[in-house]
Amino acid sequence: MRLIEDPKLDQFRAECRDWLQDNVPKGPRPAEGLALREYDLAWQRTQYDGGWAGVSWPEEFGGRGLSVLEQLIWHEEYARAGAPPSASMFVALSHAGPTIIVQGSDQQKRTYLPPILKGEENWCQGFSEPGAGSDLASLKTRGVVDGDHLVVTGTKIWTSYAEGANRQELLVRTNPDEPRHRGLTWIVCDMDLPGIDIRPITAMSGVTHFAQVFYDEVRIPLANVVGEINKGWNIAMTTLGFERGTGTIAHQIELANGVERLIEAARGTVDPLTNRSMIDDEAIAAKLAGLRAEVMALRSLTVASVSRGMREEVPGAEGNIPALYFGELTRRVNGAALEIFGSSALVRDGAHNWPLHYLESFKWAIGGGTSEIRRNVIGERVLQLPRGPRAI
Amino acid sequence: MIIDLHPTEDQQMIADSIGGMLADALPVSRLREESGHAGAIERSLWNDLAEMGLFGMGIAEEDGGAGYGLPEEIVAARELGRVLASPSVLAQMAAVHLSEDNVREALIAGKERAAFAARGLGGEVLLFDGAGADHVVLLSDTAVLASCEMFDWQSAVSMDETLTIHRSPHTDPTEDTRSPIADRISLLLSAALSGMAHGATALAVEYASQREQFGQPIGSFQAIKHQLADMRVRADAADSQTMVAAVAFGRGNNDRNEVAAARWLAGDAAISNAKAGIQVHGGMGFTAECDAHLFLKRAHTFASLGSSRRAEERRLLDQQ
Numbered sequence: 001m002r003l004i005e006d007p008k009l010d011q012f013r014a015e016c017r018d019w020l021q022d023n024v025p026k027g028p029r030p031a032e033g034l035a036l037r038e039y040d041l042a043w044q045r046t047q048y049d050g051g052w053a054g055v056s057w058p059e060e061f062g063g064r065g066l067s068v069l070e071q072l073i074w075h076e077e078y079a080r081a082g083a084p085p086s087a088s089m090f091v092a093l094s095h096a097g098p099t100i101i102v103q104g105s106d107q108q109k110r111t112y113l114p115p116i117l118k119g120e121e122n123w124c125q126g127f128s129e130p131g132a133g134s135d136l137a138s139l140k141t142r143g144v145v146d147g148d149h150l151v152v153t154g155t156k157i158w159t160s161y162a163e164g165a166n167r168q169e170l171l172v173r174t175n176p177d178e179p180r181h182r183g184l185t186w187i188v189c190d191m192d193l194p195g196i197d198i199r200p201i202t203a204m205s206g207v208t209h210f211a212q213v214f215y216d217e218v219r220i221p222l223a224n225v226v227g228e229i230n231k232g233w234n235i236a237m238t239t240l241g242f243e244r245g246t247g248t249i250a251h252q253i254e255l256a257n258g259v260e261r262l263i264e265a266a267r268g269t270v271d272p273l274t275n276r277s278m279i280d281d282e283a284i285a286a287k288l289a290g291l292r293a294e295v296m297a298l299r300s301l302t303v304a305s306v307s308r309g310m311r312e313e314v315p316g317a318e319g320n321i322p323a324l325y326f327g328e329l330t331r332r333v334n335g336a337a338l339e340i341f342g343s344s345a346l347v348r349d350g351a352h353n354w355p356l357h358y359l360e361s362f363k364w365a366i367g368g369g370t371s372e373i374r375r376n377v378i379g380e381r382v383l384q385l386p387r388g389p390r391a392i
Numbered sequence: 393m394i395i396d397l398h399p400t401e402d403q404q405m406i407a408d409s410i411g412g413m414l415a416d417a418l419p420v421s422r423l424r425e426e427s428g429h430a431g432a433i434e435r436s437l438w439n440d441l442a443e444m445g446l447f448g449m450g451i452a453e454e455d456g457g458a459g460y461g462l463p464e465e466i467v468a469a470r471e472l473g474r475v476l477a478s479p480s481v482l483a484q485m486a487a488v489h490l491s492e493d494n495v496r497e498a499l500i501a502g503k504e505r506a507a508f509a510a511r512g513l514g515g516e517v518l519l520f521d522g523a524g525a526d527h528v529v530l531l532s533d534t535a536v537l538a539s540c541e542m543f544d545w546q547s548a549v550s551m552d553e554t555l556t557i558h559r560s561p562h563t564d565p566t567e568d569t570r571s572p573i574a575d576r577i578s579l580l581l582s583a584a585l586s587g588m589a590h591g592a593t594a595l596a597v598e599y600a601s602q603r604e605q606f607g608q609p610i611g612s613f614q615a616i617k618h619q620l621a622d623m624r625v626r627a628d629a630a631d632s633q634t635m636v637a638a639v640a641f642g643r644g645n646n647d648r649n650e651v652a653a654a655r656w657l658a659g660d661a662a663i664s665n666a667k668a669g670i671q672v673h674g675g676m677g678f679t680a681e682c683d684a685h686l687f688l689k690r691a692h693t694f695a696s697l698g699s700s701r702r703a704e705e706r707r708l709l710d711q712q
Contacts, residue, residue: 001403001463001635003643004394069394263709279709282702289705293633293653300397300632307397321625372614378624379617383597386612 004069012066013073019050020081029084032209037122037164040088044119053117054093057101061113068309072249079253086250087209088161092116092123096169096188098242102314103186103227103235112167112188121166126156126189126213127236134373136171137181137233141215143172145229149219150174150187155212158367162198162211165191169239170220175230186232186239188224195219205359240368241315251364252302252326256295258333261352263288266340284340291336294329301325317381324374327365334361395639397632402460403467410444411471418475420591420683423554430556431478431521435505442502447484456500457488462576466583466638470631473587473662474594476690478555479697480521482584483508483529486577490529490537499527506537510697512559517543519558520550520693531698535574552689570699575651576641578698582634582651585658585694589627589665592687596620596669599676616672623665630654630661652707659701662691 025043030036047053048062056071057063064070086093097116100108115121132139141154152172159168168189175183189196195218202208227235266278266288278284301322308318337345337354345354365371379385399407417437422428434441441447450465451457458464465485472481487506488499498504507522511532519528522545528538543560550557597620600611610616634657637650666688670677677684699707 001395001397001466001639002400003639004396006394009394072394285709286702286705289708290656292708293656293704294629296636296650296653297629297633297657300636301629303395303636304397304628304632307395310396311398321628324621325625325629372618375618375621376614378621379611383593383620383624385597385601385617385620386609388612388614388617 009069009073012070013077016052016074016077017081019052020077020083023047023050024081024083032207034164036209037088037161040084040086041119041122043084044089044117046119048118053119054097054113057097057113057117058109061101061109062117063113068306072306075249076253079250083250085254088122088165089116089119091125091160091169092121092167095125095239095242096123096167099169099186099235099239100226103238105226107223108188108226115166122161122164123167123169124159124162124165124191126159126168126170128158129155130157130212134370136236137184139171139173139184141170141172142176143174143185143187143220145174145222146219148222150185150222150225150229152187152189152215152218152220155214157201157212158210159198159213160210162191162213163200167191168213171232171236174232178230181233183230184232184236185229186226186235187220188226189218189220190224193218193220203360204362205356207356207360238314241319248322248326249302251330252295252298255298255326255330255333258357259288259291259295262291262333262336262340265337265352269341278340287336287340291329291333294325295333298322298325298329317377320369320374320377321382323369324371324378327371327374330361330364334358393640393643393645395636397635397639399467403464406449406460406464406467407471410446410468411474413440413444414471414475414477418477420476420595420686423476423683423686424681429554430523431480434478434481434521435524438502438505441481442500446481447502448488448500449485451488451496451500455493456497462579462638462641463635465580466634469580469583470587470590470634473584473694474591476554476588476591476686478521479693480505480507480525482580483520483525486529486535486580487527487537489573489576490535491527495527495537507540508697509543515561517560517562518548519543519545519560520697521555522558523556529577531574531577533574533699533703534570535577535698550693552686552693554686554689555693570648572642572647574698575647578651578655579634579638579641581694581697582630582654582658583638585655585662585691586627586631586634588687588691588694589623589630589658589661592662592665592669592684592691593620593623593627595683595687596623596672599673603674610672619668619672623668626657626661626664630658633657648707652704655698656701656704656708659691659695663688663695666691 030039054063055066055074059065100112129139143150143152170187170189173183174185195216197214198211200208200211269278271278305322334357348355380387445458448457449460453459483506488496504526506527506529507525509517509519509528509530512518525540528540530536530538543562545558545560548557548559600616601609603610634654637654670684673682673684676682
């Protein structure tokens with residue numbers, strides 16, 4: 001453990017900060033739908049034009065070719081500047097892009113990476129199915145080889161920002177005779193192909209940003225297969241590993257800001273029970289102090305994760321540790337306002353919109369792997385505990 | 393500020409050499425026998441520990457130390473916590489930072505000895521494994537070094553039967569304001585507590601991998617596996633925060649806040665993991681012959697040293 005002291009990194013941080021200060025969009029951001037996609041793509045284009053897209057992506061595909069340290073600094077400054085969450089660009093920037101960089105062919109890198117960085121194309125994910133959630137390897141969407149195409153039939157669910165997305169990272173079963181994870185293929189699906197039907201799903205928060213996607217004999221060129229046919233499981237695990245990388249730093253800093261907002265609000269609110277500031281209440285103070293400590297721990301777990309990331313090409317199972325901590329802590333932070341402020345915290349159009357944050361927070365302990373699945377992975381792949389009973 | 397938490401070569405060497413020595417000479421199982429209580433084995437190793445450079449690890453070479461810094465002390469303290477070493481070993485590492493030149497030399501060389509004491513209720517002072525100690529590192533919200541002779545010690549019976557407690561009604565008049573040294577000692581305690589949290593996890597993981605019920609190792613059941621995963625996460629959270637606070641210490645960050653967070657998390661991790669470890673061990677966990685309870689008792693002792701959890705919470709809220 002040591003401080004990395006490098007004037008070049010300080011200089012890089014200053015450049016990030018200056019550019020972001022001048023360029024982060026100030027206007028209101030659409031909440032959902034095609035308008036949000038347009039907004040996110042335009043902001044990506046602005047970053048590309050400014051020379052800030054793909055800080056750690058290879059230079060030949062439009063990135064900066066810098067190390068994970070510069071990427072970390074960029075994400076930190078990005079969040080501090082209050083820049084928009086990656087939202088409809090998330091899968092392209094934090095899932096599909098990094099996966100293709102590691103596992104894709106040169107042709108695939110040339111085809112897919114530059115349009116992402118230039119803000120010309122966004123991606124969505126097609127992994128989960130109605131019958132294959134935590135048990136992802138049981139997925140049933142079929143891919144049948146027909147000449148130089150894969151013909152896909154089935155359905156995917158929880159696909160965020162599917163509407164308007166250009167491409168999809170799609171996981172399908174290409175060999176039904178092989179058991180579970182052995183007969184799967186990771187393929188790039190263009191979302192404008194005939195036979196694709198997108199039906200939006202509204203979340204408990206009222207926000208509609210994901211969908212169920214149906215495929216009826218959709219013909220995808222075999223050239224779109226990343227890695228080998230029937231070898232898609234390892235590619236998918238690479239993808240999910242990247243989901244827990246430095247891209248989560250923005251979420252983490254947003255969570256820290258959430259705790260600061262709670263503390264500010266508690267300071268500025270008179271406790272009807274005592275007529276003093278709510279922060280003077282011992283129980284409330286203890287709760288908020290604990291949350292502040294835990295947010296600092298989350299940052300430190302991420303520092304540990306990034307320190308490992310500097311030394312491994314593909315993220316390991318330890319990435320589940322900050323991810324589990326983040327999901328559980330996010331639920332508690334966003335639930336705290338309702339515990340502390342009572343009925344006034346139920347108003348959605350107040351100064352804070354606590355209910356939206358509260359209701360949305362449930363997804364962080366579910367999406368990308370539930371807390372329970374993450375505990376299984378930590379137990380079996382970090383602590384090397386014996387595997388539990390499951391289908392073969 | 394960019395921090396790399398991967399151990400440097402020196403830190404890896406310290407972890408390996410001190411960790412290896414402690415695992416051989418001070419296995420947790422030593423505490424099952426009375427001969428291993430009260431820091432007796434630690435005292436018999438005092439010269440070896442001094443020769444390894446443990447006590448002066450964070451002191452500059454020109455002042456007679458090993459010339460390392462706080463991060464290296466943290467590595468050593470974590471190893472001490474993992475084997476439930478007597479608090480007096482860590483007290484010696486703390487005392488060197490509070491002492492004047494000639495005393496410091498004697499402490500680094502192991503010729504004089506220190507022990508931790510905590511301020512209890514009504515001004516009383518409680519001394520841990522203090523038999524034969526020359527100095528007391530008296531911890532409350534502050535940290536001061538005092539002569540052991542200034543107190544009127546009476547022997548008492550400790551919850552942790554593997555260490556001794558002496559109590560004294562004496563109220564030390566030299567109440568200082570909290571100094572950076574108190575924060576530094578607080579981080580050493582956090583590191584030891586993190587080590588305990590990891591040690592309790594390792595013990596429970598080992599048991600759950602071997603103990604069979606319903607025809608399979610209990611660690612294969614999610615009810616157990618998930619508790620063990622949570623133990624690992626708590627230990628890692630405390631450990632990572634302690635390391636970040638140690639690396640950034642004195643570099644213009646808000647040290648008080650970082651240290652308070654480390655201490656708050658590490659105290660929770662050590663006690664919570666010890667409790668969970670007992671539960672994972674089931675009926676055996678409730679017996680005196682199983683080591684799981686030793687982690688609980690030692691965690692409570694270390695967590696009670698220095699500023700209270702409530703004081704840490706105030707510190708966490710007051711500054712930012």
